[in-house]
Amino acid sequence: MLLEQALYHVTIEVENPQCKSLELISKLGINNCRLIDVRRLPGGSVKHLISFPLNEVDKVSGEKLKILSRSKGSNILASFETDGCNVCNSILSKGAFLISGKHLEGYKIIYEFIVPGHEVFKEIISTLESLGFKPKILSLYKHEPKEGFLTEKQENVLWLALKMGYFDYPRKVNTKELAKALGIVPSTFSEILRGGIRKLLEKYFESKTLTNKDF
Template identity: 30%
Template sequence: MSDPGLQISMAIDAPAGCPAGEASTATGTAVESVTWNAATDGPVTEEFTADADLDRDGVEPVFETDGRTRYRFERDWDEACACEMVELEGCPLEEVRAEDGRLHLRFYAPDVDRVREIVADLRERYGGVRLKHLSQSGEVEEQNLVLVDRNRLTDRQREVLETAYEMGYFEHPRESNASDVADTLDVSLSTFTEHLAIAQSKVLDAVVETD
């Protein structure tokens, strides 16, 4: 059997020029079933479904049922959008939706290195990129299954953990040191180490706590 793959869920904050993300901000409703054609010659046609009336130049309704409207728009193939950036890395998207200006993606990747490349590329383009979920395929013994409640962590603590992980801080040998991660987060070294220590403690509490 080949090496187990990864399932990834991530959110991208308000990707500029993404009508689906902009529509979710303008209407205050979730935008779902985002699709686009695979043509690379000429304009790209993209569609999404929303539970709201949308008045935006270049975005036209094509179908409506039960209060849900399917919208269509065209964009130039001059620069890959967030979704296409993921697929260009060889990871077809399983789900794309937008809510409150954030674009939510779910896809499968062969390994952590591929995920790091995707996150780095997206973060360079858009800035706000957050890993919401990462799971590995394979059988898991029920008695060893541990669920970690992410709500235990503050937004800042999650950001510190995710950034340190993506930069290889937890690798052996380390690919980045504490100062590198602190600089990326634009915080002092002491602030980084404090947030990291608290976040790690909260995660470990969930792993080692007993009845």
């Protein structure tokens, strides 16, 4: 279970000419298109989120793209699914959870992911190197639960939910997907999450009451 292991947040930069989204962008000739996010879906496929100008939308007709949003004068937000590339699959096959993949320039992409243990991190880097990639480690830090009013499980669930985009709008991961990544059932995830949020709110408003100088 992910919650019972030491969790590390990793950010690496990789030159990845195999990226499926960059391949599609090049094939369609879409200008000013950006890779925003990469996610593993529960069924095993990889979901790519891309953004491109509204006037480029005709280039994607007939493609298996799901248009998520469009409005006059703004960009199109769309997603599509693939079986992933060697970089994504190397990260995900080791039990890591991919938070995001963001395109920089050329074939350079920054990947953020969470790994259950330092050994898993080393295995991922070693695997990428053996495949001919040259991952540049931008950051690596271990999540250390703070001693306080939250239980360790509550803090880990809240930290992971925050990192994985559960509180983003729109959400990058839903309850079922996050619970599966954590190795727990959705009802257990919801119970731990609600308990942790309740304690945070109680602590926040208790603090506000104690420091209120208006009475």
